[in-house]
Amino acid sequence: MKLNYKWIWALLLSTTILGCSQADTSNQTEAAQETTTATADKAKKETIKTILFFGNSLTAGYGLEPSQAFPALIQERIDSLDLPYRVVNAGVSGETTAGGKSRIDWLLKKPVDVFVLELGANDGLRGIDPESTYNNLKTIMEKVRDKNPEVQIILAGMQLPPSMGQKYTKEFSEVYTRLAKEQNVHLIPFLLEGVGGDPKLNQADGIHPTTEGQKILANNVWNVLEKVVSAPVNP
Template sequence: MLKLKNNHLLKNSNNQSRTIFLKFCYFSLALLLFSCKSDAPKSDNTSKTIETETKTTVVATTSKRVVFFGDSLTAGYGLDDVENAFPGFIQQKIDSLGLKYIVVNSGISGETTSGGKNRIDWVLNQKPDVFILELGANDGLRGVNLSETKNNLQFIVDAVKTKYPDTKIVLAGMQIPPNMGQDYTSEFKNIFPDLAKKNNLTLVPFLLENVGGIPSLNQSDGIHPTKEGHKILASNVWEVLLPVLK
């Protein structure tokens, strides 16, 4: 008997809960309809907001892209902030002159010309208007066959020209210590002006000019520049890049 009474009370409780829930649903629906009506006059403001956002997007997309494709020098290895790498300082120089270019840093520490060859198609999705090629240093330090390095760099240049014939290419020249012998060192140095001449590229004669071998401008490894060193790298690049941007 007690069990039946409890079941009866439970059913009544469930019925009351359903009734309260239905009333809550009706109330919520009414509130939603009321809110929709009260929001109707604001449609003009909404359209204005969308229009403003569209205009902002259009302005942003009118900026051209300068893509830096390189190794740890471009990536800013060892620095607290990638903006302190030389491409970041290039962006500051661009902004100071009001030029409509956005710098894209596509540097990867440890990258070789072979690695660059393998990822060039992906990087070209950035649709560069100016392409800065800074690769080869790791090849030289590892004693990679010089013809392989040169062929890989040529492959990258060809890939850019094929996909974007109007893109301007700047090649950053590099030199290495004579650890691999004088012949290797000299031939390595000549790769960059030779490629620049053959492909009609703008050449930065030596990216690490006035930085390489100077302890105060390099980190403890003696290879990667400090923030102050990167400022000088930026000046070395800017000297030949500015006429290209203008």
């Protein structure tokens, strides 16, 4: 039997071309998938927004590891829910509202989408005029809004022990409810709710929460913050 070499050659050539074509298609598909994944990752990264916790030693987690402070616990919760937010802890021990007013400009060099303001406790413990605390907190919020009019502001309310005097403690507490109403911001009624005054949940100084106390603070914050971060994120 005489072999038709031309036919065999044509068959081999067509098979090779087909194989190359399939390989090229496969490579193109993989490349397209990689590009799509990279694009999605980039888009996700670009949509991640910043939550700035601006406060004193309560925010900083005085006496504890940074990972035990309530802002870090909030980040863990956000990550577990796969929400597009990153937390920045800008707490400084001993900070007053006057100190915060001076410091905030530097922090606003980067975009802030959610601003949690936790200041005033040190003012109260030092007996500073509540009107001064009010004005400082108001100025801080105005500066934040000047940088981003769309920012969501959460104000952490604070209360003082009765030892500071009934009149003073009342005026001090009203600073937060007054600001929340006038500035139309979210209010955490009392950051230390369930922790303040409980020896088991505070360190030896009786002021700064333990790790268990910080967990309760995180829950107090989350009760208000959840509504903000769960809302649809604008690109």
